[in-house]
Amino acid sequence: MLTNPNSDRVRSVRGLAQRPVRRRTGRFLVEGPQGVREAVRYAADRVVDIYLTPEAAARYAADIVDPARAAGLWLHEATPEVLAAMADTDAPQGVLAVVETHHGSLVEVLTARPSLLVFLTHVRDPGNAGTVIRGADAAGADAVLVSSSSVDIHAPKVVRSTAGSLFHLPIVTGLDVEATLTTLAAHGIRTLAADGAGTTLLPDADLTTAHCWVMGNEAWGLPQGIRARCDDVVRVPIRGKAESLNLAMAATVCLYASAGVVRFS
Amino acid sequence: MLTNPNSDRVRSVRGLAQRPVRRRTGRFLVEGPQGVREAVRYAADRVVDIYLTPEAAARYAADIVDPARAAGLWLHEATPEVLAAMADTDAPQGVLAVVETHHGSLVEVLTARPSLLVFLTHVRDPGNAGTVIRGADAAGADAVLVSSSSVDIHAPKVVRSTAGSLFHLPIVTGLDVEATLTTLAAHGIRTLAADGAGTTLLPDADLTTAHCWVMGNEAWGLPQGIRARCDDVVRVPIRGKAESLNLAMAATVCLYASAGVVRFS
Numbered sequence: 001m002l003t004n005p006n007s008d009r010v011r012s013v014r015g016l017a018q019r020p021v022r023r024r025t026g027r028f029l030v031e032g033p034q035g036v037r038e039a040v041r042y043a044a045d046r047v048v049d050i051y052l053t054p055e056a057a058a059r060y061a062a063d064i065v066d067p068a069r070a071a072g073l074w075l076h077e078a079t080p081e082v083l084a085a086m087a088d089t090d091a092p093q094g095v096l097a098v099v100e101t102h103h104g105s106l107v108e109v110l111t112a113r114p115s116l117l118v119f120l121t122h123v124r125d126p127g128n129a130g131t132v133i134r135g136a137d138a139a140g141a142d143a144v145l146v147s148s149s150s151v152d153i154h155a156p157k158v159v160r161s162t163a164g165s166l167f168h169l170p171i172v173t174g175l176d177v178e179a180t181l182t183t184l185a186a187h188g189i190r191t192l193a194a195d196g197a198g199t200t201l202l203p204d205a206d207l208t209t210a211h212c213w214v215m216g217n218e219a220w221g222l223p224q225g226i227r228a229r230c231d232d233v234v235r236v237p238i239r240g241k242a243e244s245l246n247l248a249m250a251a252t253v254c255l256y257a258s259a260g261v262v263r264f265s
Numbered sequence: 266m267l268t269n270p271n272s273d274r275v276r277s278v279r280g281l282a283q284r285p286v287r288r289r290t291g292r293f294l295v296e297g298p299q300g301v302r303e304a305v306r307y308a309a310d311r312v313v314d315i316y317l318t319p320e321a322a323a324r325y326a327a328d329i330v331d332p333a334r335a336a337g338l339w340l341h342e343a344t345p346e347v348l349a350a351m352a353d354t355d356a357p358q359g360v361l362a363v364v365e366t367h368h369g370s371l372v373e374v375l376t377a378r379p380s381l382l383v384f385l386t387h388v389r390d391p392g393n394a395g396t397v398i399r400g401a402d403a404a405g406a407d408a409v410l411v412s413s414s415s416v417d418i419h420a421p422k423v424v425r426s427t428a429g430s431l432f433h434l435p436i437v438t439g440l441d442v443e444a445t446l447t448t449l450a451a452h453g454i455r456t457l458a459a460d461g462a463g464t465t466l467l468p469d470a471d472l473t474t475a476h477c478w479v480m481g482n483e484a485w486g487l488p489q490g491i492r493a494r495c496d497d498v499v500r501v502p503i504r505g506k507a508e509s510l511n512l513a514m515a516a517t518v519c520l521y522a523s524a525g526v527v528r529f530s
Binding site: 042127135138140163164168169244246 | 303406468502508509511514
């Protein structure tokens with residue numbers, strides 16, 4: 001049982017909240033039962049350590065402890081104080097894991113002949129990035145692409161917002177925007193810029209062939225140069241007096257329109 | 266020019282971040298240019314005071330200062346330190362307003378023969394509540410209904426998340442869930458519980474007549490008793506490995522599905 005919240009081990013886990021430490025160690029923090037359970041289920045080979053309070057170990061025996069043991073993973077019991085000292089959030093619900101970072105490859109994604117992708121070109125808000133990853137998973141997207149100028153998807157707040165979806169579909173990071181648009185075009189994937197400046201309304205967009213939603217920055221959208229490089233610029237219709245949807249909502253509506261769920265007539 | 270961040274005025278504005286103070290004074294805080302601009306545009310008769318830094322006054326002359334002057338509103342210049350001391354957020358972008366709270370009435374909403382409503386029955390997260398209000402506005406809903414057990418929609422974080430939509434459509438608060446469901450039924454408005462336990466998939470839901478989306482709690486959804494009271498229980502299809510969408514995204518997808526088929530007049 002780990003009892004010392006000031007130990008070197010605790011400090012090294014806690015350090016993973018910082019990007020330079022993640023980069024140096026190639027590891028990140030997964031907090032809370034949902035994320036840890038999905039990590040064990042879908043990325044067991046990357047799980048380095050799991051920390052639980054005795055209470056959490058009992059509560060999540062079937063969900064986390066048993067499958068983790070079956071996969072030969074390291075489980076450590078720790079006091080609530082130790083968990084709190086390790087965590088970035090106030091309430092990790094008694095469980096967290098250290099997991100090796102993973103960056104999918106664009107080549108692999110394209111080789112699988114995807115029909116639905118989303119590309120975050122300059123998304124800075126961790127909650128938005130995580131929520132788009134969760135929405136992409138739910139809508140059945142094949143992968144999420146992330147530019148080098150976007151937020152680090154292994155930051156604690158992004159990981160929490162994905163609610164485990166980080167382990168469900170390939171996520172390719174560190175991409176150059178222009179080069180990626182060129183590559184997508186070369187593979188016959190239509191690029192649809194989602195932007196309030198679009199002239200094509202979402203109900204009129206051609207979503208029948210393989211395509212990639214291109215999302216810009218929360219505040220200023222997509223630069224004109226990027227919009228011009230896309231095959232179409234599509235606007236989610238706004239019916240009331242709202243100026244716009246937030247980025248995660250717009251992305252989710254677009255992805256669900258692609259999935260055929262949001263039908264417009 | 267207000268220069269003293271410790272003045273009584275500053276303290277009384279700052280106090281509006283607290284619910285008991287809002288309840289006692291009937292006023293709340295609107296932070297940032299977007300919210301203040303929409304308050305001036307759509308609820309000028311409820312705007313008590315506007316505070317701006319000289320820089321913000323210059324930047325938002327056309328958007329805020331001129332229309333506020335034309336409406337005869339009180340504008341106060343203040344130092345950035347005073348603005349920071351008044352605000353709940355770290356960065357109110359140099360402008361905030363004190364506005365009288367307003368609680369729409371269900372009778373008024375129903376008299377206008379609404380075709381699309383959303384009812385938050387036990388939503389506790391401020392960001393979720395604000396985002397649903399913004400999504401309802403964007404999808405062209407006629408009003409948002411909020412139960413007494415939900416978060417206070419005049420809390421600073423809710424207000425910020427609405428991005429001004431708080432002033433765009435009627436919001437009825439303090440509702441009893443069971444009584445409201447009965448009233449909606451009596452007015453011929455179908456109630457659709459949005460819940461992962463639903464057997465009707467969203468694409469198959471009947472969205473052709475007036476209806477109200479009923480949203481439950483973030484963590485545990487809708488109680489069985491409430492689901493049973495609704496005309497249908499509808500599930501947003503989940504195609505990937507995700508367990509669910511977050512509440513704001515699910516509500517937005519449902520509302521946009523409704524917007525595709527319901528006629529608005």
